[in-house]
Amino acid sequence: MALRHYTLDFNLSAPADCPSTVRGLHSIFQEQEMTETVHDTEGHGYLATFIGKNGRLVILRVHSQGLVTVDLQCCEGDNIAQVDNLLNALEKKLKSLLHGNIRGVKRLPALTRGAAVDRYWPTADGRLVEYDIDRVVYDEDSAYQNIKILHSQQFGNILILNGDVNLAESDLPYTQAIMGRGKENYTGKEVLILGGGDGGILAEAVKLKPKMITMVEISFQDAVCHFPLTHMRKACGSVLDNLKGDCYQVLVEDCVPVLKKYVEEGKTFDYVINDLTAVPISTAPEEDSTWEFLQLILDLSIKVLRPTGKYFTQGNCANLTEALALYEEQLGRLSCPVDFSKEVVCVPSYMELWVFYTVWKK
Numbered sequence: 001m002a003l004r005h006y007t008l009d010f011n012l013s014a015p016a017d018c019p020s021t022v023r024g025l026h027s028i029f030q031e032q033e034m035t036e037t038v039h040d041t042e043g044h045g046y047l048a049t050f051i052g053k054n055g056r057l058v059i060l061r062v063h064s065q066g067l068v069t070v071d072l073q074c075c076e077g078d079n080i081a082q083v084d085n086l087l088n089a090l091e092k093k094l095k096s097l098l099h100g101n102i103r104g105v106k107r108l109p110a111l112t113r114g115a116a117v118d119r120y121w122p123t124a125d126g127r128l129v130e131y132d133i134d135r136v137v138y139d140e141d142s143a144y145q146n147i148k149i150l151h152s153q154q155f156g157n158i159l160i161l162n163g164d165v166n167l168a169e170s171d172l173p174y175t176q177a178i179m180g181r182g183k184e185n186y187t188g189k190e191v192l193i194l195g196g197g198d199g200g201i202l203a204e205a206v207k208l209k210p211k212m213i214t215m216v217e218i219s220f221q222d223a224v225c226h227f228p229l230t231h232m233r234k235a236c237g238s239v240l241d242n243l244k245g246d247c248y249q250v251l252v253e254d255c256v257p258v259l260k261k262y263v264e265e266g267k268t269f270d271y272v273i274n275d276l277t278a279v280p281i282s283t284a285p286e287e288d289s290t291w292e293f294l295q296l297i298l299d300l301s302i303k304v305l306r307p308t309g310k311y312f313t314q315g316n317c318a319n320l321t322e323a324l325a326l327y328e329e330q331l332g333r334l335s336c337p338v339d340f341s342k343e344v345v346c347v348p349s350y351m352e353l354w355v356f357y358t359v360w361k362k
Contacts, residue, residue, distance in 0.1 A: 124317035168349035169234035189270035199236025315355035
């Protein structure tokens with residue numbers, strides 16, 4: 001079962017006259033054969049619920065601060081035309097009753113709750129976005145995370161990890177940004193990719209004729225994480241069909257011990273691409289272990305970077321200025337002094353601007 005939830009708001013210049021406003025709407029609810037229940041608001045305006053025989057529910061609230069809200073809930077299979085007619089009648093009547101006192105009217109499209117296909121996902125800065133998702137392609141728990149792949153009419157298949165939109169088949173701008181936006185020469189170079197389990201970065205990097213790419217991705221220890229092979233082909237192509245190719249190898253390991261081993265051996269790379277995690281939203285590092293992990297990866301990565309090499313990573317949503325500023329402070333605390341630049345890119349399926357960093361040794 002799914003529920004559709006409609007909202008209609010009237011912002012007023014002054015508090016409404018509750019008795020006359022409510023009386024003026026009664027005829028509409030009577031025509032709909034809806035039963036009224038008035039609730040005690042302890043002097044804070046008026047609140048009533050109206051329930052119809054078909055299960056429709058209307059919540060009418062006349063706030064004492066100068067706001068009138070109407071919430072209508074109905075089952076997904078309810079007659080949309082009838083529901084629209086009811087909302088139209090309420091909106092028209094309220095405009096007449098509140099004439100001269102209205103600053104603004106807002107009627108939102110229905111929010112669908114409890115549907116088999118979830119279309120709502122939050123942006124990094126906490127805004128709710130509705131996607132044009134029409135089906136669930138994949139939904140499983142691996143040893144490390146929940147993996148969902150949902151199909152969007154605009155963006156193709158979207159990979160969602162633990163509730164966060166990770167990458168869609170449309171998101172080549174993300175991959176290009178985390179590789180230097182076409183400004184780097186990868187020919188004959190040695191590249192280290194940390195994470196990148198969707199295969200998008202690896203697929204693009206092999207096209208640039210590097211000497212060798214080493215990709216370290218622990219999630220391939222779990223067979224369930226081979227989702228790119230069948231569900232994200234537009235992003236990864238055929239590059240993950242084998243864990244070794246002419247110019248690449250995929251190590252199914254935890255990247256931290258691998259990085260530490262490379263530091264001990266003195267092994268270095270021309271490019272290190274960190275696709276493990278975004279900059280945490282939290283601005284209290286002592287309360288979020290992700291910051292500690294991020295600092296560790298950053299420090300180890302710089303140690304395996306050649307003097308002329310570059311380190312690429314994503315930041316987070318451009319609106320999260322405090323978290324990004326804190327990350328930039330972390331760059332100044334590394335064992336080796338570095339400089340950095342950043343670029344803001346529009347990633348299609350994120351529906352928000354995203355920050356990417358390039359870091360190099362001074």
